[in-house]
Amino acid sequence: MSKQHDYTARIVWTGNRGEGTKTYRGYDRSWDIATPGKPITHCSNDPLLGGDAALPNPEDLLLSSLSACHMLWYLHLASVAGITVLSYQDDPVGVGETSPNGAGRFLRATLKPHIVVRAGDDLAEAEAIHHRIHEFCFIARSVNFPVSYDATYATA
Numbered sequence: 001m002s003k004q005h006d007y008t009a010r011i012v013w014t015g016n017r018g019e020g021t022k023t024y025r026g027y028d029r030s031w032d033i034a035t036p037g038k039p040i041t042h043c044s045n046d047p048l049l050g051g052d053a054a055l056p057n058p059e060d061l062l063l064s065s066l067s068a069c070h071m072l073w074y075l076h077l078a079s080v081a082g083i084t085v086l087s088y089q090d091d092p093v094g095v096g097e098t099s100p101n102g103a104g105r106f107l108r109a110t111l112k113p114h115i116v117v118r119a120g121d122d123l124a125e126a127e128a129i130h131h132r133i134h135e136f137c138f139i140a141r142s143v144n145f146p147v148s149y150d151a152t153y154a155t156a
Contacts, residue, residue: 010034014042017153030055048098063094063109066147068132069139072110076134077129086156111149119155126153 015028030052045051046059056064066140067090076087090113098104117126130149134140140147 002108007034025050026140028052035044049102055138059094059096059106062106063092066109066139066143067092067113069137070133070147070149071113073133073136074082074113074129077132078117081129082124083126083129085115086118087114087116089114089148095127106143106145108148110145111146111147111151113149113151114154115151116121116156121155123153123155127151 003090010033012034013030014032015030017027019026021027029036029050031043033041033043035041042055043061044055044057046051046057047053071088071090075085075088090107090111092111094109095105095107097107115126117123130151134147
């Protein structure tokens with residue numbers, strides 16, 4: 001039987017320069033994410049939409065969440081399969097589009113993990129684990145665009 005659970009956060013707009021949204025260019029597209037018991041994350045809109053390129057934007061956060069969820073399930077399933085992961089690094093790429101009216105969406109994402117496993121471990125099994133992750137990953141199971149992967153491996 002499935003169990004439901006809640007995730008909570010507080011999003012607080014921090015971009016009021018003194019006159020709110022009186023004019024389109026008169027406010028910043030910045031906010032904070034406050035999750036109970038965790039450090040505040042300062043964010044901004046995509047630079048294409050007037051945001052601060054030095055801060056994470058919603059698209060960055062979604063792609064990072066997708067990658068992190070995949071990684072955590074990979075580590076778990078590798079451990080269960082007897083694969084010893086020594087290092088895991090991902091450089092994911094999300095492809096988005098923006099329509100003329102400004103609406104945007106992700107078209108696809110490709111995860112590109114580089115995984116170092118213990119010498120002698122089964123690299124075919126290490127690769128096969130990726131095919132099972134989509135059965136479990138909360139984020140991948142929740143998005144409406146295709147997620148693929150292009151993993152590379154090394155041994156140590």
